Amino acid sequence: MVAARLSGAGDTFGGYRTRLVEQLRAQGIRDLAVLRAFAETPRHLFVPGAIRHRAYEDTALPIGGGQTISRPLTQARYLVALRFTGQERVLEVGTGSGYQTALLAAVAAQVFTVERVRELAEAAQQLLRQLPLSNVSMLLGDGTLGWSAYAPYDAIVVAAGGPTVPPPLIGQMADGGRLLMPIGPAQAQVLTLVERTPGGVRHTSLGDASFVPLLGEHGVDA
Numbered sequence: 001m002v003a004a005r006l007s008g009a010g011d012t013f014g015g016y017r018t019r020l021v022e023q024l025r026a027q028g029i030r031d032l033a034v035l036r037a038f039a040e041t042p043r044h045l046f047v048p049g050a051i052r053h054r055a056y057e058d059t060a061l062p063i064g065g066g067q068t069i070s071r072p073l074t075q076a077r078y079l080v081a082l083r084f085t086g087q088e089r090v091l092e093v094g095t096g097s098g099y100q101t102a103l104l105a106a107v108a109a110q111v112f113t114v115e116r117v118r119e120l121a122e123a124a125q126q127l128l129r130q131l132p133l134s135n136v137s138m139l140l141g142d143g144t145l146g147w148s149a150y151a152p153y154d155a156i157v158v159a160a161g162g163p164t165v166p167p168p169l170i171g172q173m174a175d176g177g178r179l180l181m182p183i184g185p186a187q188a189q190v191l192t193l194v195e196r197t198p199g200g201v202r203h204t205s206l207g208d209a210s211f212v213p214l215l216g217e218h219g220v221d222a
Contacts, residue, residue: 098124
């Protein structure tokens with residue numbers, strides 16, 4: 001367990017993680033694997049030192065480079081919506097701080113994560129190596145292109161919003177695969193579950209969302 005490995009290295013945040021899990025449970029998160037991931041993953045390592053005391057608040061926090069670490073409840077809902085069984089090959093578009101990457105690594109078999117900002121990618125890679133995690137691979141590049149070398153993916157998580165799902169990501173979905181992404185203009189994003197079914201690609205709206213813009217060849221600055 002990640003939390004157990006950190007306990008001998010000055011981890012004094014176990015009680016805060018427990019409290020966060022209780023808050024998530026009270027807000028409707030019932031998936032035991034998801035709750036366990038939050039209980040074991042040290043969010044305080046993935047936020048700047050100046051705001052580390054706020055690491056376990058259920059709120060988004062700035063991580064530099066104009067990026068944020070998402071609200072834990074939002075990330076928990078992502079994980080629940082994707083219905084992980086522990087056997088999935090996952091593509092994450094937007095590594096950010098690496099916290100969601102660590103959560104994904106706790107509930108899936110393999111995680112392939114892409115980050116376009118070098119500083120964020122390098123910092124996240126160092127943190128993920130500290131845990132350590134053996135089922136995460138990282139690429140510095142344009143996430144809107146996906147990572148074709150390891151496709152197809154059972155699940156794709158897009159941690160930024162755009163007007164449409166980038167076509168390369170649709171192409172890299174496995175049969176029966178699920179993709180989660182905020183879709184729409186900046187002020188009217190809708191968290192959307194995209195599924196590849198025998199009858200075609202199906203979109204399901206899951207509610208309003210507010211994420212940073214998805215940048216790249218198939219993003220908002222295309």
